Amino acid sequence: MSLLxxxxxxxxxxxxxxxxxxxxxxxxxxxxAHLLDARRFRDVSRVGYYLALLALIPxxxxxxVDLGVPLRFMNMVRAFNPLSPMSMGAWALLxxxxxxxxxxxxxxxxxxxxxxxxxxxxxxxxxxxxxxAFFLAAxxxxxxxxxxxxxWAGGHALGALFLAVGASTGAAAVALVLMLIGRTAAGLAPxxxxxxxxxxxxxxxxxxFVMSAQxxxxxxxxxxLATLTSGSHSLTFWLGAIVVGSVLPLVIGLVxxxxxxxxxxxxxxxxxxxxxxxxxxxxxxxxxx
Amino acid sequence: MxxxxxxxxxTSLCIGCRACQVACxxxxxxxMEVPDWTGTYQNHTHFTDKTFRLVRFIEEPGGKPNGDLxxxxxxxxxxxxxDAGCLNACPTGAIYRTEYGxxxxxxxxxxxxxxxxxxxxxxxxxxxxxxxxxxxxxxxxDRIHNGLxxxxxxxxxxxxxxxGFRDELVxxxxxxVEHLKxxxxxxxxxxxxxxxxxxxxxxxxxxxxxxxxxxxxPESPSLPQKRVLAxxxxxxxxxxxxxxxxxxxxxxxxxxxxx
Numbered sequence: 001m002s003l004l005x006x007x008x009x010x011x012x013x014x015x016x017x018x019x020x021x022x023x024x025x026x027x028x029x030x031x032x033a034h035l036l037d038a039r040r041f042r043d044v045s046r047v048g049y050y051l052a053l054l055a056l057i058p059x060x061x062x063x064x065v066d067l068g069v070p071l072r073f074m075n076m077v078r079a080f081n082p083l084s085p086m087s088m089g090a091w092a093l094l095x096x097x098x099x100x101x102x103x104x105x106x107x108x109x110x111x112x113x114x115x116x117x118x119x120x121x122x123x124x125x126x127x128x129x130x131x132x133a134f135f136l137a138a139x140x141x142x143x144x145x146x147x148x149x150x151x152w153a154g155g156h157a158l159g160a161l162f163l164a165v166g167a168s169t170g171a172a173a174v175a176l177v178l179m180l181i182g183r184t185a186a187g188l189a190p191x192x193x194x195x196x197x198x199x200x201x202x203x204x205x206x207x208x209f210v211m212s213a214q215x216x217x218x219x220x221x222x223x224x225l226a227t228l229t230s231g232s233h234s235l236t237f238w239l240g241a242i243v244v245g246s247v248l249p250l251v252i253g254l255v256x257x258x259x260x261x262x263x264x265x266x267x268x269x270x271x272x273x274x275x276x277x278x279x280x281x282x283x284x285x286x287x288x289x
Numbered sequence: 290m291x292x293x294x295x296x297x298x299x300t301s302l303c304i305g306c307r308a309c310q311v312a313c314x315x316x317x318x319x320x321m322e323v324p325d326w327t328g329t330y331q332n333h334t335h336f337t338d339k340t341f342r343l344v345r346f347i348e349e350p351g352g353k354p355n356g357d358l359x360x361x362x363x364x365x366x367x368x369x370x371x372d373a374g375c376l377n378a379c380p381t382g383a384i385y386r387t388e389y390g391x392x393x394x395x396x397x398x399x400x401x402x403x404x405x406x407x408x409x410x411x412x413x414x415x416x417x418x419x420x421x422x423x424x425x426x427x428x429x430x431d432r433i434h435n436g437l438x439x440x441x442x443x444x445x446x447x448x449x450x451x452x453g454f455r456d457e458l459v460x461x462x463x464x465x466v467e468h469l470k471x472x473x474x475x476x477x478x479x480x481x482x483x484x485x486x487x488x489x490x491x492x493x494x495x496x497x498x499x500x501x502x503x504x505x506x507p508e509s510p511s512l513p514q515k516r517v518l519a520x521x522x523x524x525x526x527x528x529x530x531x532x533x534x535x536x537x538x539x540x541x542x543x544x545x546x547x548x
Contacts, residue, residue: 003335003412003505007403032535041539068401068421072381075400079382083514086404087380134531138524145520146513147407148374153513159520160527167531190538197534201527288407 002220004148006288009066014281016062017140018169020093021162021276023055024137025170027100029194031126031133033187038119044187046107047177048170052133053104055173056097063093085143092135099129137166140280144287151228151287154221155213161205162280168198169276172269179266192265195272196253203246206279228286236282245275293390294433295455296366296442296493297462300504301469301477302449303362305330305344310364312444313342316429338417341426342366342441349503354473363495363504364450366441367392367413367426368481371489375425377514378408383423390455390492391428399423410488410510428493455492462496474498480506488512 030048033041064073076090102125109115141158152158175191178184213225228237249268256264313319319339324332329346336343345363352359369391376384376392383398384405394405394414399422405414406423414425429439437443438452451458459482469477476499481491487509501508 005412007406036539072400075381083377134528142520148410159524163527193538
């Protein structure tokens with residue numbers, strides 16, 4: 001019998017992992033679109049920056065409510081501990097919040113016609129914020145790895161997986177909003193490609209994680225992996241996260257590179273959002289068992 | 290730093306009276322809990338926010354030198370690791386090392402993020418719903434700072450739990466292992482005594498009469514934070530792939546007509 005204890009993090013934490021990754025992904029996409037062709041991809045960067053801030057807003061609230069002593073949330077920034085992903089994540093969330101707020105504010109000023117030439121400042125905020133965005137998307141995976149829980153500690157590439165999920169869900173969310181507001185002229189084609197590439201990295205990371213946990217040589221890890229691959233969480237994992245949430249949108253995305261059907265793009269995006277949540281949820285849940 | 294203090298728990302002397310468990314509860318004013326039915330005398334199944342000392346009752350078939358069933362008893366406690374996973378995981382700095390080498394949680398700083406709970410390789414740190422903070426054995430911090438040993442060691446009637454300077458206790462423990470081996474306890478071994486061993490040694494170390502796994506202990510636990518570097522590098526690799534992918538995606542010529 002294992003003596004190890006579980007943190008019993010509630011599903012709200014998975015929602016945070018999902019929203020944080022999505023916000024980071026949307027922000028990076030907005031920055032890259034802005035850097036490469038600010039005029040042509042204007043709608044992508046606008047939607048990306050607005051979406052990043054919107055997805056971010058619930059994040060600190062979720063984290064503070066989940067604390068045992070919520071009023072002590074500021075204690076998270078009274079220490080700077082590079083070995084603790086929890087500490088670094090708190091700092092990254094703070095840094096990203098500042099950048100996401102500034103980027104959305106500058107976009108708003110431009111949209112309202114109050115400012116015209118924010119190019120340079122926006123690029124600085126976009127690049128600095130992009131660094132924090134990557135960090136925010138990836139650190140929860142590294143955080144899980146740096147524990148004694150057999151599933152999380154047994155396999156590699158959880159951080160890489162969470163980052164790729166952030167990118168795919170961010171791209172999917174931006175694509176969906178672009179379609180909703182009917183501004184699909186220039187941005188949708190690159191987002192479709194981006195979605196396919198992010199899904200490929202995502203699936204690669206899942207394969208690395210499962211195979212390294214399987215071959216870790218630790219009995220506890222292989223046992224814990226079994227709850228994910230053949231035990232009580234296997235249906236959510238295989239059917240939800242892998243087949244419906246990753247492989248199916250990947251196939252749709254590949255078919256759709258040539259066909260360019262808006263319906264298929266929307267379907268793939270929705271599946272990616274569901275799959276992105278499920279893959280994080282199921283790994284957190286199975287690891288706590 | 291003062292000379293490192295330690296607790297040496299010699300499981301071969303434990304009679305399972307649980308005086309240590311009771312003394313711990315009394316001194317630290319830990320609330321009572323509803324008992325678990327574990328099938329043995331053991332209560333509870335694992336450490337809780339109100340149980341810092343826990344006597345484990347283990348039945349090991351063929352565990353005795355003559356092949357009989359061995360009834361193993363072990364008074365378990367926080368190991369106060371020299372490289373502590375909980376301490377490294379703490380984002381607030383609430384978990385700290387005292388001048389005596391013990392590991393403690395500052396209850397006024399802990400904000401209850403619970404990251405130390407899964408970071409402990411021994412399942413020691415527990416979350417207290419009432420205070421909203423993490424709890425574990427304090428090595429009786431108040432007592433050792435006033436020249437007293439931990440309550441559990443004081444209460445132990447068989448000197449199964451000994452308290453003292455680490456270097457002296459390790460010497461004692463090694464002699465005891467040799468003595469037990471000569472008596473026929475071939476598997477007698479120290480757990481966590483070696484400062485060059487896993488987690489740079491445990492400041493609460495043990496003498497076991499069988500393999501660590503018999504007692505449910507990990508054979509060679511590693512510091513969870515050792516994985517941070519490799520996992521961060523893999524994440525950076527993934528970030529580069531995603532970044533290049535995004536550049537490729539947004540660079541491609543917009544060939545056909547857009548929908």
